[in-house]
Amino acid sequence: MTSIETQLVLLWLAVSFCFLATVCFFSALSFKQEKLQNYGVTCAHIAILPMAAALVLRWIQTGHVPSIGAYEVYTIYAGGVLLFYSIIQYWKPKVTIAGTVVLPVATLMTGIGVMSSTELTELPKTYFTYWLGIHMLFATLALGGVLVAAGLSIAYLVKGRQTAGGRGNPLLEKLPDLDRLDYLGHRITLFAFLMIGIMIASGAVWAYKSWGRYWGWDPIETWSLISWLVYGLYLHLRLTGIKGKLASWLHIAVVVIVVFSFYGAPYLYPTIHDRFVNSDSIYLQGSD
Amino acid sequence: MAAKRYLVKIWTLAKSRVLAVVLIFMISAAVTVDAFELMGRWDPSGLSQTGNVYRYWWFKALAAALLVNLAVCTTDRIIRQFRLKGRVLSRWGSVLFHAGLAVIIVGTLVTGSYRTYCTIKLIEGDTKQIPYRALIAEEQSTRGLETDTGIRTGEPVISFTLDKQEMIFNNSGGIKEILSYLAISDKTGPDRGYDLAELEQFSYRGLYMFPNAYGYAVKISARSSAGKTEAITVPLQTTEFSDDIRSYSEKNLRIASLPYIVSVNFYPDIAVGGSAASSVNRSYQLDNPGLFITVDNNNGISAQEVVPLGGTVQLGGYSLTFEQVKPWTELLAVYDPGANLVFAGIMMAISGLSITLLSRPFPAVRSSIKNTA
Numbered sequence: 071m072t073s074i075e076t077q078l079v080l081l082w083l084a085v086s087f088c089f090l091a092t093v094c095f096f097s098a099l100s101f102k103q104e105k106l107q108n109y110g111v112t113c114a115h116i117a118i119l120p121m122a123a124a125l126v127l128r129w130i131q132t133g134h135v136p137s138i139g140a141y142e143v144y145t146i147y148a149g150g151v152l153l154f155y156s157i158i159q160y161w162k163p164k165v166t167i168a169g170t171v172v173l174p175v176a177t178l179m180t181g182i183g184v185m186s187s188t189e190l191t192e193l194p195k196t197y198f199t200y201w202l203g204i205h206m207l208f209a210t211l212a213l214g215g216v217l218v219a220a221g222l223s224i225a226y227l228v229k230g231r232q233t234a235g236g237r238g239n240p241l242l243e244k245l246p247d248l249d250r251l252d253y254l255g256h257r258i259t260l261f262a263f264l265m266i267g268i269m270i271a272s273g274a275v276w277a278y279k280s281w282g283r284y285w286g287w288d289p290i291e292t293w294s295l296i297s298w299l300v301y302g303l304y305l306h307l308r309l310t311g312i313k314g315k316l317a318s319w320l321h322i323a324v325v326v327i328v329v330f331s332f333y334g335a336p337y338l339y340p341t342i343h344d345r346f347v348n349s350d351s352i353y354l355q356g357s358d
Numbered sequence: 359m360a361a362k363r364y365l366v367k368i369w370t371l372a373k374s375r376v377l378a379v380v381l382i383f384m385i386s387a388a389v390t391v392d393a394f395e396l397m398g399r400w401d402p403s404g405l406s407q408t409g410n411v412y413r414y415w416w417f418k419a420l421a422a423a424l425l426v427n428l429a430v431c432t433t434d435r436i437i438r439q440f441r442l443k444g445r446v447l448s449r450w451g452s453v454l455f456h457a458g459l460a461v462i463i464v465g466t467l468v469t470g471s472y473r474t475y476c477t478i479k480l481i482e483g484d485t486k487q488i489p490y491r492a493l494i495a496e497e498q499s500t501r502g503l504e505t506d507t508g509i510r511t512g513e514p515v516i517s518f519t520l521d522k523q524e525m526i527f528n529n530s531g532g533i534k535e536i537l538s539y540l541a542i543s544d545k546t547g548p549d550r551g552y553d554l555a556e557l558e559q560f561s562y563r564g565l566y567m568f569p570n571a572y573g574y575a576v577k578i579s580a581r582s583s584a585g586k587t588e589a590i591t592v593p594l595q596t597t598e599f600s601d602d603i604r605s606y607s608e609k610n611l612r613i614a615s616l617p618y619i620v621s622v623n624f625y626p627d628i629a630v631g632g633s634a635a636s637s638v639n640r641s642y643q644l645d646n647p648g649l650f651i652t653v654d655n656n657n658g659i660s661a662q663e664v665v666p667l668g669g670t671v672q673l674g675g676y677s678l679t680f681e682q683v684k685p686w687t688e689l690l691a692v693y694d695p696g697a698n699l700v701f702a703g704i705m706m707a708i709s710g711l712s713i714t715l716l717s718r719p720f721p722a723v724r725s726s727i728k729n730t731a
Contacts, residue, residue: 257715260711260714260715261715263711264708264711264712264715267707267708267711268708271704271708274700274704275701275704278566278697278701279557279559280557281570282475282566282568282690282692282694283473283475283692283694284469284697284700284701285466287396287410287412289393289396292389292392292393292396293393295389296386296389296390296393299382299385299386299389300386302382303379303382303383303386306375306378306379306382307379309375310375310376310379335393339396
């Protein structure tokens with residue numbers, strides 16, 4: 071079995087476990103069974119193993135952090151998001167419910183990745199630097215933070231609605247009270263804000279080292295700046311007194327912008343970040 | 359007293375969160391509209407873009423207003439922190455973060471006003487004398503420094519020499535690595551030597567430089583029937599394609615003593631097929647260099663021939679000789695006094711935000727949670 075075939079088998083295994091975990095999370099909410107949620111967490115933990123193995127194999131095969139083309143980008147993001155969710159869930163079990171948002175997204179990302187081209191392409195010299203790894207690490211952590219915080223915002227809205235309507239779901243009742251949930255979401259949002267900031271900063275240092283400029287208004291750079299500014303705006307609005315339901319809706323709107331800048335923008339524009347979704351891209355910047 | 363009251367009002371407005379929210383919203387909205395508008399005009403192959411929102415005066419004014427807001431808010435917080443008895447670490451984190459953002463904005467404004475870059479193409483064995491002012495001058499940012507610029511008496515002049523260029527090849531004949539051996543001197547000290555790989559950076563008198571392009575220069579001599587000889591050295595354009603394929607060419611060359619227009623394609627290791635047009639390049643090593651010459655007599659192509667190194671092509675009463683081939687390295691020299699400020703600001707902002715996140719939460723947040731619990 072070739073390395074690629076092994077990777078694909080491992081990734082399909084990961085997709086299966088992610089899908090199972092998604093089913094468990096939704097069933098747990100629908101049938102009000104906490105046990106199912108625990109099965110979901112176990113499946114998410116198991117999914118990390120084949121995904122990590124596939125990513126390590128790819129890293130060995132290409133000689134760089136998997137980050138070129140849809141196959142590498144989607145799978146590394148999915149792996150990173152899953153790992154982040156598992157760590158934060160272990161550290162703060164009260165955020166377990168965020169898996170209801172994180173797992174479907176991870177399933178989708180791994181699925182798209184595994185069905186994309188696995189072809190290897192020659193890379194420009196600018197990619198063979200440890201800054202690529204740093205940039206990808208913080209991008210992954212940022213996405214993980216954004217998705218977990220989004221999960222908490224949705225949980226806040228659902229729990230708030232159920233509480234107001236006098237209905238009860240044992241799973242939602244086990245969540246912290248609304249203020250605490252809001253606060254947890256705020257802390258994770260702050261974490262995501264920091265991670266997006268470091269992702270942009272590491273990209274700026276990398277660009278300066280490669281092309282002698284730290285900012286080029288590349289569409290993806292611009293969209294990541296917009297994400298960061300909008301996150302900053304949201305955090306300031308919270309400080310001016312906006313909290314609870316309105317803050318949760320605002321946060322979901324911010325998450326839509328962040329997800330667009332991660333996944334939408336590279337498909338809409340010709341950009342030096344094209345390689346993140348299309349390994350055959352020939353757009354080269356300067357000496358690229 | 360009235361003046362003091364107005365000053366307090368201005369200070370309160372300048373430090374307010376509402377102003378911060380309004381400014382961040384306006385900047386985000388402007389950048390978002392620009393990002394959508396960018397879809398139709400962004401060219402990733404070009405280094406400099408035109409028409410971006412950040413070039414407008416009102417956008418710079420918004421950035422300057424945000425800078426004032428950040429500076430006043432940070433100063434106010436520092437004063438309050440020193441006055442408070444129980445100092446909270448997370449508040450210091452916030453102060454550091456906002457101060458870092460202010461430094462980043464100052465850095466970007468400095469970059470926007472003073473950043474320049476230029477390219478210096480050096481043929482192996484050549485030396486170029488370039489005045490320091492020319493390297494950092496605004497007008498140089500759009501064109502390469504191809505020829506020695508006029509030197510004024512007493513001004514600092516930097517001398518660039520490409521002593522040698524070395525190519526390392528992979529098994530299939532493709533270029534694995536290119537090393538450029540440079541000597542740089544400004545007569546204020548000993549010559550400095552640099553052995554640079556592709557994109558390997560170095561700093562020299564506040565300039566940030568690195569080799570960013572390579573190619574070949576060919577020397578062609580033209581001889582007329584009257585015995586008049588003229589030689590030109592042409593650094594050929596390098597075009598890079600995917601899969602590491604490169605081509606070296608120059609179109610529409612004019613040599614004063616020749617009544618023709620000449621275009622050339624250079625092959626480092628040529629394999630000539632049945633006709634000149636079917637010539638192919640076998641590798642990038644200088645094994646069998648050849649020049650594919652196309653001559654235009656103003657009415658159309660009059661001759662096409664492949665000439666080996668030292669070979670001559672006859673054109674009526676004229677002859678063209680492919681005399682010499684040498685590699686060239688292009689240096690990109692960037693002058694950006696704002697870059698270090700930006701990087702310092704980034705460090706401050708990241709440290710500040712990390713402190714805020716890792717230290718205990720804001721008392722206001724904690725007390726709100728306690729009250730509701």
